[in-house]
Amino acid sequence: MQPEHSHDHSHCLAAALAAAESLCASRGARLTAIRRRVLELVWSGHKAVKAYDILEELAHESASAKPPTVYRALDFLLEQGLIHRIESLNAFVGCPSPRSGHATQFLICDDCHTVIEMACEGLEEDIAHEADQHGFAVARQMVEVHGRCQRCAAQAGQAGD
Template sequence: MSTDALPIAFTSHAHDHKDCVREALARAEEHCHRHGLRFTRIRRRVLELIWQSHTPTKAYDLLDRIREERGGAAPPTVYRALDFLLDAGLVHRIESLNAFVGCDAAHGDRYPKFLICRHCHAVAEIAGPAVDRAIANEARKVGFTIDRETIEIRGLCQRCAAG
């Protein structure tokens, strides 16, 4: 597999991360505009902080950064921004880590699937329409309606496996 085919979080060559963040924010602004959602300064800043790394970010780490920048921000400030970003489909919650990553909307999957490197903690969202169909078919067989699904797969990214 060429590094061009790898998720950005797992590439061995450097990418322009400032472009990565800038593109994510532009997609978010366009998405909010298209859906009539208010993309406030605090929501934008929380999203920007999440996208600054391809590793999951915890809510209290976000709160600490916001407090450094703006003074006495209270936890509800960050939690309300995260709720908005989750509902808008702009971030995902990594359940097992109780942390957040930016949504790679390019996949367009209803149910996210994540590869999580157990060494460097990089996270990549992957497409998996065949997995989605298989799970939906099995759920349908037993009369189960899926409301929410998150698949988290742990292992080693190419860089960490190489050592």
């Protein structure tokens, strides 16, 4: 999925919430109101969102949205694979194809923090294979590629940067 400048993001949001609901229902996990709202905030766009921003947003909405509640909601969403943590930004992004155990690599725009999720299964296998050569047991893989997205690159080009 390619996040575009002029797409109707309400479709992305609706699809993400529908996927979350059916996934949680199939697993017997409870998508409570706060978990749903936090997911909605992470999905407010295709940019990585910091926990701090979610807390700040929720503080306006509900007195019960205390930090521990919000962090627990984020943990739940991570556990269910509905969101991913972008380690290099210490921020979160919604998963466009939530299912357990999929290979993920991220293209991260340093200008606007848009994150594009890729699923290069071959790359994951290559890393596992190389690690094996070193007798290294892989626990988790984080591939975060930094650069500039198409939109920002175009803007930079216009500005003569």
